[in-house]
Amino acid sequence: MPDATILELFETPSDRPFVIEHTAEEFTSVCPITGHPDFGVVTLRYQPVAAKDGGQCIELKSLKLYYHSFRNEGSFFEAVTNTIRDDLVKAIKPEWLQIETNWKGRGGIRSVIRADHGDVPGHFLGR
């Protein structure tokens, strides 16, 4: 099951604001109704707090392992997206953060779910 304790952080390298985006191409969880696997792409975008204020960045390998912990989890698309957003906000404590999940077709329907935290810049809200 999802395990946020895996997440590791490192000190952000700058006092100036900048934006980080990590896109995991190979996310998989399980449909809670049919038990069949779901496959998706998860994009994380965030701005760390400044270094002088203790800002931190997520370490990539730990992020990968955190995503792997969903592998046998049965959960709706909507719940997976909200869980990841909440776990990462708690770990990184960023200025703002956005999670976007893109799911391959189940029954011929592709889905995209997007959950934000804080003041996400307007240019990340569009299509």
Added chain:
Amino acid sequence: MPDATILELFETPSDRPFVIEHTAEEFTSVCPITGHPDFGVVTLRYQPVAAKDGGQCIELKSLKLYYHSFRNEGSFFEAVTNTIRDDLVKAIKPEWLQIETNWKGRGGIRSVIRADHGDVPGHFLGR
């Protein structure tokens, strides 16, 4: 004929606002004039009401079956789009909702129809 009673819902997993987009790649109905089949892609975007206020999400399999119910329906592109918008608004009671239909060429002309409900964010109004 279109049957909105098929639609099923489940409780939204969060009190925080987030956006859901489902794209059905294989929608088909029938031209009311010639009786020939039309083929299109239907995109639904919406924001559910918060969980604490009774917000609900559309269940994917029921959405697929609802779309299938248009298979032998004779209707103009413009009418199909407005019907889907009205049926889904009535079922989901969302904060806002948008339907975009993309139709493959009839006589060398491709068509896109877009119908909105409520306060759709500006970044979903573009191309």
Added chain:
Amino acid sequence: MPDATILELFETPSDRPFVIEHTAEEFTSVCPITGHPDFGVVTLRYQPVAAKDGGQCIELKSLKLYYHSFRNEGSFFEAVTNTIRDDLVKAIKPEWLQIETNWKGRGGIRSVIRADHGDVPGHFLGR
């Protein structure tokens, strides 16, 4: 020569505002200087007036025939685009309307011409 009397209309299916886009992939006219054929793509975007106010939509087959009537017409790209805009505005009497023509290369140069009518939403003005 261009014949706007071919255009047919039908009553819009809704009182609520929605947007219609028809893209004709195979438009052809003739260069007024060399007599050589030009090939382009013509996109029409518009919002019909509400049904209760007598709003109308363009019928697709008549639109196709109208475009065919340019086949042996000698006209600059800029003039073709303005003519189509003016003819369709007169026929549909829409809330707003936009014509965009994309022309394949003449002498290694591709061209796009765009003519608007009324209050075209800002998100249709971009690239």
Added chain:
Amino acid sequence: MPDATILELFETPSDRPFVIEHTAEEFTSVCPITGHPDFGVVTLRYQPVAAKDGGQCIELKSLKLYYHSFRNEGSFFEAVTNTIRDDLVKAIKPEWLQIETNWKGRGGIRSVIRADHGDVPGHFLGR
């Protein structure tokens, strides 16, 4: 060397504002340092002044020949772009005008230079 006297114009076909974009796929000049050829794509966007105010459009074949006149010219990307912008503004006297040059890789680096004149609409300023 660049020869702006080649440029020819014709009267704009309308009093209403519209936008024209010409993209030349095969532009070539010469690196002023190494003497090696550079290859790029040049996009011109502008809005002619209204017909009633004497507005004019650039004639396509003359634009092509003007671009050809850079073929053996040694010039930095930045200078080529500014020269084209200045020459075309002087010839067309448009409401506004934009030149964007896209250069294929020199040493593994692709370059884009953009020079504007007048009040270029915001939707043409982005990527």
Added chain:
Amino acid sequence: MPDATILELFETPSDRPFVIEHTAEEFTSVCPITGHPDFGVVTLRYQPVAAKDGGQCIELKSLKLYYHSFRNEGSFFEAVTNTIRDDLVKAIKPEWLQIETNWKGRGGIRSVIRADHGDVPGHFLGR
């Protein structure tokens, strides 16, 4: 290790504002933890100060050599991006400047980091 003294400049060709974008497709550095190579694409965007005020442009070959100097440098994505931004701002002294780095997958995750300086126009902040 990164060597900003390599950077050369030339006088900007115009007093009027314009925008320059250089995209290096083949950037490589080394992961500071595993010692494995990282591969990415680095995009520089900036507006030089006007010629009359002593504005300068970056010379392309020197930019390429500067990027090569990261080849055996062990650094996090986030630090590489901030270093390049700081070095180039110091050399060019531009009106504004933006660095965007796109990194190929490490463990199935693609990353994009973006660092700005000065008043970067809003249309370069989006996706």
Added chain:
Amino acid sequence: MPDATILELFETPSDRPFVIEHTAEEFTSVCPITGHPDFGVVTLRYQPVAAKDGGQCIELKSLKLYYHSFRNEGSFFEAVTNTIRDDLVKAIKPEWLQIETNWKGRGGIRSVIRADHGDVPGHFLGR
């Protein structure tokens, strides 16, 4: 249900051998087990017998209507493909003929079925 009597023919225009390929992008039938719609692309390739020997070609509109007659037919992919091959061989009496059906994903699996008649040239047997 599939109706081969719809098929119409016209006299082939030449005594010399040539090859004809028609690709229908929008074929739909129904899964015989679940009743859900299937969507596919059907490609017909054949060589008509020479005109002097009474060779005939399939008329395109009748081919389209024949394909439409499968719309509410419940049939496995394998059976649909064999039925079309057999019906068209009977109607056209060609030198040789090939049917290839490409089916969009059912449960994440895309399928291609190919059925031949007569001496199909080797270069049409590959991927």
Added chain:
Amino acid sequence: MPDATILELFETPSDRPFVIEHTAEEFTSVCPITGHPDFGVVTLRYQPVAAKDGGQCIELKSLKLYYHSFRNEGSFFEAVTNTIRDDLVKAIKPEWLQIETNWKGRGGIRSVIRADHGDVPGHFLGR
């Protein structure tokens, strides 16, 4: 109507065998039944006879004008293809020659017709 007298030739530049392929992206003729325009791509492949034996190549501009002469011709795809093959064989007298026509969708069906002359190499017979 199609006019093969337009075709011009020039002496082939070599005694050694080589292969020439010209692809016209913008061919248009008219459906003989409905009178609606058809749009296609025409590919000519051939090997000229050796220069010492009087071999000739087709001049490109005359080929373009020959194709233009089909613009208002009512003809089936199959007949157009055979006519072009026959006219060009008569003009060029090549070692071998191949015509392939690709037609955009009529009623959702794309078509490819291929007609050969002489000993076309096997590697040009495939898909």
Added chain:
Amino acid sequence: MPDATILELFETPSDRPFVIEHTAEEFTSVCPITGHPDFGVVTLRYQPVAAKDGGQCIELKSLKLYYHSFRNEGSFFEAVTNTIRDDLVKAIKPEWLQIETNWKGRGGIRSVIRADHGDVPGHFLGR
């Protein structure tokens, strides 16, 4: 672990030879060394024995479930491919059969493994 007893079959619909290809886009297993997930695409191609000789086809849903049974299996790419080939040959008893697996990058390296059974036609052996 892989479970071939899930596989179901149905009687082939024809006595004539034809070819079936099923491509599963979303296959996942586990690296036996690191325990990290691997993601790949599995293509099955085969020709069933004739119906009169008891030929059978694989049922799609059972094939999907069989592939799902590898989800938590730790196995090298090479072993997974050989296991699938052996299991499907035993179940279908086809004229010939081919398995091709395409694996997404592990450490920047993409892999393709291909295992055949019986007399696979030459045109399926290429790239």
Added chain:
Amino acid sequence: MPDATILELFETPSDRPFVIEHTAEEFTSVCPITGHPDFGVVTLRYQPVAAKDGGQCIELKSLKLYYHSFRNEGSFFEAVTNTIRDDLVKAIKPEWLQIETNWKGRGGIRSVIRADHGDVPGHFLGR
């Protein structure tokens, strides 16, 4: 004008046969009739003679300069291709050699010319 004396060679690194392919994306010459520039892509494929027999490879920078020497040369596509084939065969003295030129559209027609020398393997003769 074309200058084959620029071409430089280096000793092939192996006694074993291997194949080399160099594709120049940015070739330009001039139409001998109109004086307008032509743009194309030139592909060279060859197998050097074994090292022990004095086999040589073409040096890349000299190849680039040789291609540049066509920049202001007026020549038909067919002649350019045969000239390059003859010059390179004379310089490299390879086991076999192939030149393929792909020309961007002149009057809406794209062209490919291919000239071979020696026993070019069959798999390089196709499309």
Added chain:
Amino acid sequence: MPDATILELFETPSDRPFVIEHTAEEFTSVCPITGHPDFGVVTLRYQPVAAKDGGQCIELKSLKLYYHSFRNEGSFFEAVTNTIRDDLVKAIKPEWLQIETNWKGRGGIRSVIRADHGDVPGHFLGR
């Protein structure tokens, strides 16, 4: 410098013949003349000897490290390709083996080098 002692092997999982292809997207070495970095894609294809005869497969991580050992090696494209072929043949002792290297543009020219060992099947020799 290239270090073939890094290569590790594991026992092939089958007595039956099968084909393995590994494509490394991010290979880099150094130009021996200019000292500038080269970037390429390296594809390895081979068939292991049967398990009963002691056949072995290359372990992926060791292959990656072997490729990394070229990072600061100055070598022509042709020599790199022959070196990799020779090293891998010596390590794997395969039935047959093929190395194909694709190099990004140096001076606007892309290159592909291919070196084979043993009886490489004909379908891997093509383009």
